[in-house]
Amino acid sequence: MSEQFKLTINGKSHTVSADADTPLLYVLRNDVGLVSPKYGCGQEQCGACNVLIDGEKAFSCSVSVKDAAGKQVTTLEGLGTPEQPHPIQAAFIAEQAAQCGYCTSGLIIATKALLDKNPNPDMDAIRVGLQDNLCRCGAHSRVFRAVRRAARELAG
Amino acid sequence: MATEAKRLPGSLRNNPALDLWIGIETDGTVTVRSGKIEIGQGLKTAAMQVAAEELDVNLSRVRIKTADTGETADENVTSGSRSMEVSATALRFAAAECRGIMLKMAAEKLGVPVESLSVEDGAIRSSESNQQVTYWDLMGGRKFGRDATAAFPPKPPQAHRVVGTRVPRVDLPAKVFGAPAFIEDLRLPGMLHGRIVRPRHQGAALKSVDTAAAEKIPGVVKVLRDGDFLGVVAETEIAAIRARDALATNARWSAGEPLPDEDHLFEWMMSQDTVEYGCVDGVHTDEPPPDTEPPADAKATLEQIYAKPFILHGTMGPSCAVAEWKGGKLIVHTQSQGVFPLRRALKNVFRMEEDDIRCIHMEGAGVYGHSGADDVALDAALLSRAVDGRPVRIQWMRDDEHCWEPFGTAMVTKVRASLGPDNRVADWRFDVWSNHHGNRPKPKSTESGLLAARMIENGLPPQSLGPAKDAEAGEHRNAWPGYDFPQINVAKHFIKAHPFRCSSLRGLGAFANVFAIEQMMDELAHAAGEDPVTFRLAHMSDPRARFALEAARDAIGWGKADKVPGRGHGIAYARYKNTAAYCAVAVDVEVNEETGAITVLRAACAGDAGEAIAPDGIANQLEGGVIQSVSWTLKERVRFTPGEITSVDWESYPILTFREAPEVETVVLNRPGEKFLGVGEASQGPTAAAIANAVFAAIGVRLRELPFTPERVRKMIQEARRG
Numbered sequence: 001m002s003e004q005f006k007l008t009i010n011g012k013s014h015t016v017s018a019d020a021d022t023p024l025l026y027v028l029r030n031d032v033g034l035v036s037p038k039y040g041c042g043q044e045q046c047g048a049c050n051v052l053i054d055g056e057k058a059f060s061c062s063v064s065v066k067d068a069a070g071k072q073v074t075t076l077e078g079l080g081t082p083e084q085p086h087p088i089q090a091a092f093i094a095e096q097a098a099q100c101g102y103c104t105s106g107l108i109i110a111t112k113a114l115l116d117k118n119p120n121p122d123m124d125a126i127r128v129g130l131q132d133n134l135c136r137c138g139a140h141s142r143v144f145r146a147v148r149r150a151a152r153e154l155a156g
Numbered sequence: 157m158a159t160e161a162k163r164l165p166g167s168l169r170n171n172p173a174l175d176l177w178i179g180i181e182t183d184g185t186v187t188v189r190s191g192k193i194e195i196g197q198g199l200k201t202a203a204m205q206v207a208a209e210e211l212d213v214n215l216s217r218v219r220i221k222t223a224d225t226g227e228t229a230d231e232n233v234t235s236g237s238r239s240m241e242v243s244a245t246a247l248r249f250a251a252a253e254c255r256g257i258m259l260k261m262a263a264e265k266l267g268v269p270v271e272s273l274s275v276e277d278g279a280i281r282s283s284e285s286n287q288q289v290t291y292w293d294l295m296g297g298r299k300f301g302r303d304a305t306a307a308f309p310p311k312p313p314q315a316h317r318v319v320g321t322r323v324p325r326v327d328l329p330a331k332v333f334g335a336p337a338f339i340e341d342l343r344l345p346g347m348l349h350g351r352i353v354r355p356r357h358q359g360a361a362l363k364s365v366d367t368a369a370a371e372k373i374p375g376v377v378k379v380l381r382d383g384d385f386l387g388v389v390a391e392t393e394i395a396a397i398r399a400r401d402a403l404a405t406n407a408r409w410s411a412g413e414p415l416p417d418e419d420h421l422f423e424w425m426m427s428q429d430t431v432e433y434g435c436v437d438g439v440h441t442d443e444p445p446p447d448t449e450p451p452a453d454a455k456a457t458l459e460q461i462y463a464k465p466f467i468l469h470g471t472m473g474p475s476c477a478v479a480e481w482k483g484g485k486l487i488v489h490t491q492s493q494g495v496f497p498l499r500r501a502l503k504n505v506f507r508m509e510e511d512d513i514r515c516i517h518m519e520g521a522g523v524y525g526h527s528g529a530d531d532v533a534l535d536a537a538l539l540s541r542a543v544d545g546r547p548v549r550i551q552w553m554r555d556d557e558h559c560w561e562p563f564g565t566a567m568v569t570k571v572r573a574s575l576g577p578d579n580r581v582a583d584w585r586f587d588v589w590s591n592h593h594g595n596r597p598k599p600k601s602t603e604s605g606l607l608a609a610r611m612i613e614n615g616l617p618p619q620s621l622g623p624a625k626d627a628e629a630g631e632h633r634n635a636w637p638g639y640d641f642p643q644i645n646v647a648k649h650f651i652k653a654h655p656f657r658c659s660s661l662r663g664l665g666a667f668a669n670v671f672a673i674e675q676m677m678d679e680l681a682h683a684a685g686e687d688p689v690t691f692r693l694a695h696m697s698d699p700r701a702r703f704a705l706e707a708a709r710d711a712i713g714w715g716k717a718d719k720v721p722g723r724g725h726g727i728a729y730a731r732y733k734n735t736a737a738y739c740a741v742a743v744d745v746e747v748n749e750e751t752g753a754i755t756v757l758r759a760a761c762a763g764d765a766g767e768a769i770a771p772d773g774i775a776n777q778l779e780g781g782v783i784q785s786v787s788w789t790l791k792e793r794v795r796f797t798p799g800e801i802t803s804v805d806w807e808s809y810p811i812l813t814f815r816e817a818p819e820v821e822t823v824v825l826n827r828p829g830e831k832f833l834g835v836g837e838a839s840q841g842p843t844a845a846a847i848a849n850a851v852f853a854a855i856g857v858r859l860r861e862l863p864f865t866p867e868r869v870r871k872m873i874q875e876a877r878r879g
Contacts, residue, residue, distance in 0.1 A: 002374075018394075019394065022394045023394070026392070026393050026394045029341075029393075030343075030392065030393055034334065035334065035336050035338075035340070035341040036334030038338075038340060038472075038473060038521075039340070039473070039474070039551060040472050040473060040474075040554070041554040041805060041806055042553065042554060043554065043805055043806075043807075045805060045806035045807060046472060046806055048472055048473070075334065076332075076333065076334035077333070077334040080333065081333060082329050082333055085332075085333070089332050089333060092328075092332050093324060093328060093329065093332055096324065096325060096328065096772055096776065098196070098325075098328060098331060098332070099196035099197070099522055099776060099780050100195060100196030100472070100519070100520075100521050100522030101196060101327070101328060101331030101332075101337065102331075102338065102471075102472045102473045102520075102521035102522065103472050103521075104331050104332060105331070105334060108332065126814075127814055127815045127817075128815065130814035130815075131813050131814055131815040133814060134472060134806060134811060134813065135472070135814070136470055136471060136472045136521070136522055136524075136784070136811065137196050137522045137780045137784070138779060138780030138781065138782065138783030138784040138787075138817075139776070139779075139780060139783075140783050140812075140814055140817035140818075141779055141783065141817065141818070141819045141820040142776070142779070143814070144814075144817075144819060
């Protein structure tokens with residue numbers, strides 16, 4: 001049974017028609033056209049689908065469209081643009097902190113969630129902040145450098 | 157002519173037409189084409205650097221197109237760390253020749269000698285006149301229309317301005333800002349979504365399926381059963397996924413052949429029927445080597461078994477493809493690493509003309525070898541055909557990928573080595589047992605490397621499997637030690653029974669072989685009472701090999717390990733394929749003797765890939781290889797019961813997390829003017845051995861069976877302590 005849902009995504013209001021239990025991931029990718037969240041596992045095991053919901057990191061593969069309705073959803077597209085990058089995005093580029101880049105969106109979102117709560121994380125805090133995200137190419141060491149750089153930039 | 161063509165460098169040999177490589181467009185840009193693909197290794201950026209360098213144009217003017225059967229050179233598969241060697245080499249010569257041709261044209265047009273000309277950002281100027289002309293004006297949108305001759309030498313390394321510099325990857329911005337960058341993001345008009353239902357045993361057949369529940373789901377367009385092939389197409393992705401679940405619930409599969417006992421896998425492998433082969437001076441021989449005895453004057457003879465289980469490529473993004481049929485022609489958007497071989501394989505399945513199929517590459521998540529990328533292309537083509545050719549996008553689900561990607565084969569190695577009276581290796585005997593490695597789709601028309609081909613009615617049987625006979629292929633890769641030993645015998649035992657479909661996984665046999673060789677070298681060093689670095693150096697005459705080993709040694713601070721119980725340094729070295737990049741890895745590990753947990757605190761990796769086009773790309777490959785190998789080494793093993801594969805997700809097949817990953821320091825040893833050497837798979841084998849060697853340094857226990865999970869390490873510690 002399709003229903004109408006009002007979503008606020010990256011500050012913009014969207015009305016979508018979907019079954020209530022449709023995971024937000026598919027609504028974002030296929031109905032709203034925001035493709036940064038990726039399908040990786042569908043079971044909250046890899047973080048490729050990470051978005052922010054009311055500022056908290058969430059697995060869009062497991063949050064239903066019904067539960068996301070009425071809340072503030074932020075995807076990678078909502079952080080910055082090539083012309084005006086968010087400092088975390090700028091740091092990932094400066095450190096070339098990716099190989100294939102499939103997990104990058106989730107990692108940048110996880111970094112945003114981490115730095116919003118803890119602007120000056122030590123290595124342990126960075127490791128814990130990213131522990132729900134998997135990367136298969138082995139870009140971890142570069143991602144650590146990018147997170148530290150972003151923290152420095154954000155601190156001014 | 158034929159002999160002339162043979163001498164062309166790199167991929168120009170089979171694809172000499174200059175227009176396959178370089179296009180001078182009317183809008184002031186240059187199009188570079190490569191038949192190789194971007195898989196996160198930075199190929200696009202490196203290829204663009206090479207072309208910009210030779211053409212003397214700014215990098216910002218360069219665009220790149222990669223693997224498309226309708227447009228680019230047929231460079232077969234992007235694999236084996238050979239893209240720089242074959243594709244960048246071709247581009248380098250093609251670009252130099254295009255520049256030379258345009259200089260001649262300019263000389264005629266301006267009425268000046270060619271020698272008086274110079275180029276800056278595509279503008280050709282003469283020292284003898286004030287006139288100038290640009291590439292774009294000269295060519296006016298025309299093609300070169302001729303084959304390469306390689307008569308125009310590329311620039312000497314000291315003239316390089318772009319090659320060898322750190323250039324930001326061109327593919328990253330889209331991935332960092334959320335623009336469509338992957339095949340997963342492709343949306344075609346009228347596109348439908350498909351999913352496939354497969355059992356958890358690779359030999360199971362579909363006995364029956366009740367499709368009613370799936371067909372009732374709103375949005376479902378078609379349920380297709382064709383033999384053992386079961387799939388569904390729906391208007392929305394979520395409807396396809398729900399229908400897949402419904403079909404899976406209602407499908408009955410036969411039991412396949414019982415799988416081996418996973419806890420006695422290596423004994424099983426060594427007891428199987430095998431085809432016996434050998435290797436002389438690194439080259440395959442059909443004759444197995446003779447059985448020899450250790451030398452009579454041997455000071456010590458060590459014999460050990462080292463083993464590696466089946467492991468997964470484990471891509472983050474399950475395989476994806478979009479296919480459509482238009483007027484009897486098939487178009488496939490694919491993440492395949494070989495669009496031309498895929499086209500040939502599809503031609504065989506559909507029994508149609510190759511020219512009626514176009515395979516266009518799009519980037520996917522990293523796969524590190526042969527994943528389900530080719531298989532899902534056939535899946536999508538079959539489902540699209542079932543819905544009148546409408547575009548169908550399939551992305552495999554997580555368990556599809558875990559159970560059905562071709563695994564990296566398990567391997568067992570037995571090494572017997574003797575030290576002579578001088579404490580140097582006097583005799584080396586190496587035995588390797590393995591299933592198949594290379595199993596990518598081959599051109600033979602009576603069988604198929606594509607998964608669904610064996611499942612559909614009137615399909616094709618699986619392609620036959622045999623041992624790799626090419627130099628440094630399959631289980632052979634790095635089986636031959638890269639040291640100066642006076643006597644070497646290598647025997648290869650190709651296991652006939654294969655419980656799983658396997659195929660190329662990063663490094664092929666090199667991972668298990670180097671793990672064994674480099675651990676044995678460490679064991680020999682200890683038997684000789686020598687430092688492991690000194691011992692290795694005593695068997696190395698190649699200065700570049702020595703330099704790499706010494707660079708890793710220095711980077712980790714060898715010999716300065718904290719004298720803390722449970723901490724230790726380990727080192728290992730290999731030249732990938734014995735012909736490609738030199739690589740040494742040193743690690744600093746900590747072992748918790750109570751829990752058995754190993755932490756790699758830090759890793760240092762030194763690599764010599766010849767001339768470095770993109771030094772940061774090389775560093776990234778080395779670094780990524782180290783971390784991926786830490787994951788393989790500490791955590792990974794495909795799990796199964798006699799009846800089914802039980803590694804179906806990241807919980808049942810855990811990989812390294814950000815909590816566990818080491819920081820890696822990389823030293824890129826640039827050799828301007830030297831040949832490009834493949835580096836993408838170089839650091840994996842040394843990393844595994846370095847960890848094992850560091851664990852021995854830390855706690856005096858040898859780990860010879862992968863993976864080094866806490867349970868296994870605890871058990872080994874207890875056994876060692878009991879003596």
